[in-house]
Amino acid sequence: xxxxxxxxxDGLAGTVLRVxxxxxxxxxxxxxxxxxxxxxxxxxxxxxxxNGQHIPEILAxxxxxxxxxxxxxxxxxFFTRLAALAIGIDMTVAIILVHWKNGFFMNWxxxxxxxxxxxxxxxxxxxxxxxxxxxxxxxVDGTAAKRLKRKR
Numbered sequence: 001x002x003x004x005x006x007x008x009x010d011g012l013a014g015t016v017l018r019v020x021x022x023x024x025x026x027x028x029x030x031x032x033x034x035x036x037x038x039x040x041x042x043x044x045x046x047x048x049x050x051n052g053q054h055i056p057e058i059l060a061x062x063x064x065x066x067x068x069x070x071x072x073x074x075x076x077x078f079f080t081r082l083a084a085l086a087i088g089i090d091m092t093v094a095i096i097l098v099h100w101k102n103g104f105f106m107n108w109x110x111x112x113x114x115x116x117x118x119x120x121x122x123x124x125x126x127x128x129x130x131x132x133x134x135x136x137x138x139x140v141d142g143t144a145a146k147r148l149k150r151k152r
Contacts, residue, residue, distance in 0.1 A: 005081060006145040007134055014129075014136020015077070018084070021126045022074030025087055029068030053097060066090045074130075077139020081131050088127030091120040 008014055031039020040048065042064065049060035066086035073083040099117040107115050135141045 003145060003148045006141040006148065008077075008080070008136055008139060008142045008145060009134065010137050010142065012137055014080075014133045015138055016136070017126050017129055017133075018074045018077055018080055018135045018139065021084065021087065021123065021130065022071040025067050025074070025123070026071035029064065029066070029071050032064045033068040055097075062086070063090055063093075074135075077135035077141050080135035080139060080141050084127040084130035088124050088131070091123045091127070095120045 027037045030036040032045040033042055035041030035044075039045070045064060046057060046060045049055040049063065050057050055063075066083070067090060070083040070086045073079050074087075095117040099115055099120060102112060102114040103116045104118055105112075105116040106118055
């Protein structure tokens with residue numbers, strides 16, 4: 001079971017997908033956790049989720065961790081499937097709670113009430129591919145899987 005969790009092929013597709021998902025998600029997580037890139041930081045983000053979205057504090061913390069720590073884990077290929085699952089769930093909930101009402105398209109013109117969910121669907125698709133395929137070449141998971149196979 002544990003070998004299957006870490007298992008991955010040595011292809012570049014998983015590598016490209018995990019690094020892209022992690023690199024794209026990290027700035028969003030850094031906004032929430034550290035206040036970087038114009039973000040509000042940890043305390044204000046948690047309070048915004050709790051008071052503004054009426055999300056339990058533990059789930060607010062899970063969002064922040066998925067988008068920040070999970071993104072870093074993806075870039076390294078460490079616990080790829082778990083990090084991808086967390087980000088996929090995060091994006092699904094974001095669609096349901098925030099973006100669905102704004103329709104499919106992003107707000108390119110700035111005239112819509114908010115952002116649509118097309119970006120989130122792409123993130124979910126990448127996350128699903130990583131859950132199914134694994135982290136690919138140059139991942140910590142791949143190294144762990146090879147070591148576990150040798151110990152067998």
